[in-house]
Amino acid sequence: MSVTHTRIIATGSYMPEKILTNDDLSKIVDTSDEWITTRTGIQERRIAAEGQATSDLASNAALRALEAAGMKADELDLIIVATVTPDMFFPSTACVVQKKIGATNAVCFDISAACSGFLYALQVARQFIGSGTRKNALVIGAEKLTSLVNWKDRNTCVLFGDGAGAAILKGVNESSTSRMLGSVMGSDGTLADLLKVPGGGSALPITQENAASRPNTIHMEGRETFKHAVTRMCQAAEQALAQSGYTANDVALVIPHQANARIITAIADRLGLPEEKMFMNVQRYGNTSAATIPVALDEAARAGRLKEGDVILLVAFGGGFTWASTVMIW
Numbered sequence: 001m002s003v004t005h006t007r008i009i010a011t012g013s014y015m016p017e018k019i020l021t022n023d024d025l026s027k028i029v030d031t032s033d034e035w036i037t038t039r040t041g042i043q044e045r046r047i048a049a050e051g052q053a054t055s056d057l058a059s060n061a062a063l064r065a066l067e068a069a070g071m072k073a074d075e076l077d078l079i080i081v082a083t084v085t086p087d088m089f090f091p092s093t094a095c096v097v098q099k100k101i102g103a104t105n106a107v108c109f110d111i112s113a114a115c116s117g118f119l120y121a122l123q124v125a126r127q128f129i130g131s132g133t134r135k136n137a138l139v140i141g142a143e144k145l146t147s148l149v150n151w152k153d154r155n156t157c158v159l160f161g162d163g164a165g166a167a168i169l170k171g172v173n174e175s176s177t178s179r180m181l182g183s184v185m186g187s188d189g190t191l192a193d194l195l196k197v198p199g200g201g202s203a204l205p206i207t208q209e210n211a212a213s214r215p216n217t218i219h220m221e222g223r224e225t226f227k228h229a230v231t232r233m234c235q236a237a238e239q240a241l242a243q244s245g246y247t248a249n250d251v252a253l254v255i256p257h258q259a260n261a262r263i264i265t266a267i268a269d270r271l272g273l274p275e276e277k278m279f280m281n282v283q284r285y286g287n288t289s290a291a292t293i294p295v296a297l298d299e300a301a302r303a304g305r306l307k308e309g310d311v312i313l314l315v316a317f318g319g320g321f322t323w324a325s326t327v328m329i330w
């Protein structure tokens with residue numbers, strides 16, 4: 001079979017059982033359910049169990065995707081994990097997942113692009129498959145973001161949660177209508193300071209002196225980030241649609257990065273789409289960074305909201321800044 005296109009053949013996701021509600025948070029920091037719900041749409045988020053690492057969340061999501069695909073782990077050619085909360089600096093979380101699921105024949109590495117990570121990873125996998133170098137790929141977005149949260153900072157701790165989603169990609173030939181189409185990626189490192197975890201790496205190692213100021217937690221200029229997120233996601237979505245020969249009217253469902261319900265509403269407004277075409281689960285999980293899109297994709301697929309032949313638009317924005325959008329025919 002001559003491979004010219006790439007499609008997603010199956011998805012899977014895993015969310016930890018433990019729920020942290022807005023009311024729970026209001027006992028930890030000076031906040032309220034009313035403030036969090038009105039400003040973000042978030043009602044609760046999931047917290048990884050004691051001892052559960054990002055690779056555990058990722059492996060559970062991967063096994064569900066493999067089951068949906070009817071594939072065995074040793075059939076996988078490539079595993080890419082998008083994460084900003086790797087188990088450790090190295091080995092890559094993808095290598096740890098490989099071991100945990102028994103994907104003995106896969107090449108494995110991680111991608112760091114914050115909340116855009118899954119869409120970046122999707123594009124990288126697509127290049128491997130399109131070039132014929134690999135026949136299939138497991139792409140995972142997985143985060144234990146609560147490991148980077150400062151529970152004393154109400155500006156950020158209410159926003160994030162843990163979870164993982166996975167997709168299995170395969171090469172297909174011209175006869176397949178289901179395929180990935182236009183894709184846009186962008187980055188602007190000059191705005192890196194607006195959203196970052198400044199410490200814990202080589203630039204600012206954690207020391208006894210600086211540990212108390214928690215540099216190894218998420219720092220964000222919320223209002224500025226919000227503006228860039230809306231602008232970049234709308235631009236990326238429009239560009240990916242134009243590349244694919246479609247307009248927003250053709251889209252059956254948008255799966256946007258889930259950071260804030262107001263961001264999703266703003267994108268719907270600018271693209272001229274009704275809200276029922278915007279998939280939203282931020283109310284249940286908060287922002288799980290690279291995991292939001294694959295988790296949403298899996299929930300939409302399992303709920304029967306993705307029908308064969310549908311035009312699906314994925315769009316993300318995150319730290320870096322980074323952004324990306326992909327159009328696919330389901």
Ligand SMILES: CC(C)(COP(=O)(O)OP(=O)(O)OC[C@H]1O[C@@H](n2cnc3c(N)ncnc32)[C@H](O)[C@@H]1OP(=O)(O)O)[C@@H](O)C(=O)NCCC(=O)NCCS
Nearest residue numbers: 031032035039115154155158222223225226259260317318
């Ligand atoms: C973070 C965010 C929800 C804040 O909403 P906002 O409407 O911009 O609110 P502001 O930051 O302007 O803060 C408004 C006030 O609420 C306060 N506040 C912040 N967090 C609060 C909380 N959890 N509970 C109660 N009050 C809070 C602030 O201290 C501020 O008070 P002040 O006016 O007395 O200074 C919003 O900016 C956002 O979602 N930004 C983008 C986040 C994002 O997308 N990040 C990831 C990108 S991938």
